[in-house]
Amino acid sequence: MTGSFAVYANQFRELTRCEWRAREQSTLLGFLWTLLNPLLMFLVLYMLFTRWMGGFMANYPGYLLIGLVQFGLFTSATTSGMRSLNSRKGIMLNFIIPRELLVFTNIGSVVISHAFEVALMLGFLIALGAVPRLSWLAFPLIDAIQLLFVTGLALALSVLAVRFIDFERIWSIITTAGFFLTPVFYSTAAIGANKQNLLRFNPMAHIITLARDCLLGGRFPAWRPLAALTALAVLVAAIGYALFKSQEQRLGDHVLP
Amino acid sequence: MEAARVSSGDGQIAISAAGLGKQFQIGTKTDARFFRQALAWCSGISNTRPLWAVRGIDLQIRRGECVGVIGRNGSGKTTLLRLLSGVLAPTEGLLRTQGRISTFFAIGAGLFPELQVIDNIRLTAALCGMSRATLRKRFDAIVAFGELEDYLYSRLGELSSGFTSRVPLATALHSDIDILLTDEVFAVGDTPFQTKCLAKMNELLKQGTTTVMASHSLDLVKNNCSRAICLEHGSTAAQGPVAEVVQYYERQCGGAPAK
Numbered sequence: 001m002t003g004s005f006a007v008y009a010n011q012f013r014e015l016t017r018c019e020w021r022a023r024e025q026s027t028l029l030g031f032l033w034t035l036l037n038p039l040l041m042f043l044v045l046y047m048l049f050t051r052w053m054g055g056f057m058a059n060y061p062g063y064l065l066i067g068l069v070q071f072g073l074f075t076s077a078t079t080s081g082m083r084s085l086n087s088r089k090g091i092m093l094n095f096i097i098p099r100e101l102l103v104f105t106n107i108g109s110v111v112i113s114h115a116f117e118v119a120l121m122l123g124f125l126i127a128l129g130a131v132p133r134l135s136w137l138a139f140p141l142i143d144a145i146q147l148l149f150v151t152g153l154a155l156a157l158s159v160l161a162v163r164f165i166d167f168e169r170i171w172s173i174i175t176t177a178g179f180f181l182t183p184v185f186y187s188t189a190a191i192g193a194n195k196q197n198l199l200r201f202n203p204m205a206h207i208i209t210l211a212r213d214c215l216l217g218g219r220f221p222a223w224r225p226l227a228a229l230t231a232l233a234v235l236v237a238a239i240g241y242a243l244f245k246s247q248e249q250r251l252g253d254h255v256l257p
Numbered sequence: 258m259e260a261a262r263v264s265s266g267d268g269q270i271a272i273s274a275a276g277l278g279k280q281f282q283i284g285t286k287t288d289a290r291f292f293r294q295a296l297a298w299c300s301g302i303s304n305t306r307p308l309w310a311v312r313g314i315d316l317q318i319r320r321g322e323c324v325g326v327i328g329r330n331g332s333g334k335t336t337l338l339r340l341l342s343g344v345l346a347p348t349e350g351l352l353r354t355q356g357r358i359s360t361f362f363a364i365g366a367g368l369f370p371e372l373q374v375i376d377n378i379r380l381t382a383a384l385c386g387m388s389r390a391t392l393r394k395r396f397d398a399i400v401a402f403g404e405l406e407d408y409l410y411s412r413l414g415e416l417s418s419g420f421t422s423r424v425p426l427a428t429a430l431h432s433d434i435d436i437l438l439t440d441e442v443f444a445v446g447d448t449p450f451q452t453k454c455l456a457k458m459n460e461l462l463k464q465g466t467t468t469v470m471a472s473h474s475l476d477l478v479k480n481n482c483s484r485a486i487c488l489e490h491g492s493t494a495a496q497g498p499v500a501e502v503v504q505y506y507e508r509q510c511g512g513a514p515a516k
Contacts, residue, residue, distance in 0.1 A: 092367075
């Protein structure tokens with residue numbers, strides 16, 4: 001396959017640009033659609049739960065917004081990465097490029113949209129009275145850990161999605177269930193101890209908690225959960241990449257028209 | 258025999274294949290559902306059957322040589338080219354290649370009809386391994402070759418199918434190519450554009466580009482190739498000087514077509 005890093009980087013840049021523009025800018029509202037989805041979800045959930053959850057925390061709007069943006073990154077990146085090989089089979093069958101590039105560029109286009117969401121989210125937090133603190137500098141690190149985690153997942157999911165044509169539907173059910181099994185719109189304090197223990201096995205619950213701690217609580221993330229999440233993200237990325245590479249030779253067979 | 262793909266050690270040989278074969282599972286698409294597959298694994302009953310699209314292909318192509326691949330529909334031409342390119346992995350056999358391979362299959366299939374022509378030129382150039390600096394230098398030549406001056410900011414999907422195919426072809430033909438694999442790709446576009454593409458391909462051949470050309474156009478193969486391989490049911494039926502192989506194929510098809 002194509003060797004030089006410069007060629008690879010150029011292919012990544014052009015494919016990511018095209019993916020993003022095709023996704024966001026070809027519509028009438030352009031990339032505003034990107035922001036509309038979390039905003040609408042925010043308004044609905046805020047109206048429904050503010051009275052109930054407002055008793056558990058001081059800044060429920062900020063709490064909810066961070067949860068929605070970070071869980072949105074998880075859903076969009078895994079779903080888009082999973083579909084990448086099927087949606088770009090024309091490129092796969094007609095150009096000689098490293099095939100993981102298709103997964104990376106789809107995630108890359110999601111990350112561009114996520115960057116806009118984060119910018120809006122930070123502006124919103126400030127408008128709500130949050131003061132930018134030094135701890136905000138830790139947020140990109142948490143985001144990077146989450147990105148590594150979702151990239152590993154997406155690599156594995158993309159292989160499953162070309163092998164099984166109904167896997168996209170299965171993953172859609174899993175992410176919907178995951179939304180309710182992650183403290184996006186509710187506080188862990190509002191649920192029972194048994195259910196809190198269940199959430200301990202959900203990496204997204206920990207990632208969102210760390211993001212809230214540094215953006216709302218003004219605390220740098222404690223090193224132990226940060227190290228554990230980093231180790232998990234590296235492990236998932238390594239497994240996802242190894243699975244992808246082990247199946248790479250057969251991917252062409254599965255996407256043939 | 259185990260399948261393997263390695264870079265060739267002999268500098269004069271661009272492509273070398275020995276016992277090359279590709280097997281597909283026919284019926285996989287209808288059975289590619291998660292629960293049906295799980296059921297098939299548990300029960301040991303599968304609705305698929307193996308099909309060798311190509312098998313036992315022995316081929317040696319020297320640097321700068323142009324080889325034609327002919328055969329009836331379903332004879333394995335496209336599969337052979339996809340194997341040579343690395344787009345598909347062989348099920349068995351040994352394949353050695355040396356040099357940068359450029360594939361001219363359905364290269365318009367991967368593009369973005371919702372984006373502008375200029376975006377798709379940039380994308381095709383990147384996918385063909387062209388750097389940004391090289392594209393800048395060759396951009397005007399690409400646009401002139403495809404006669405795309407008036408359409409650079411149109412969406413690709415707005416163009417006629419002929420013009421749509423010009424965008425990737427004009428770009429890819431201006432990339433750096435060591436080994437060119439084509440599969441009926443020059444059959445697109447109008448006659449003047451086809452002539453221009455063939456002239457460009459001849460220019461590449463004169464520069465020493467190794468070419469493997471699958472086509473149903475026997476004149477195209479005869480005029481451009483020195484050797485040819487004729488496939489039947491995935492196997493080599495004839496291989497050698499182009500005139501002899503074309504003659505063999507015409508006999509198999511019931512004589513030469515009337516001119």
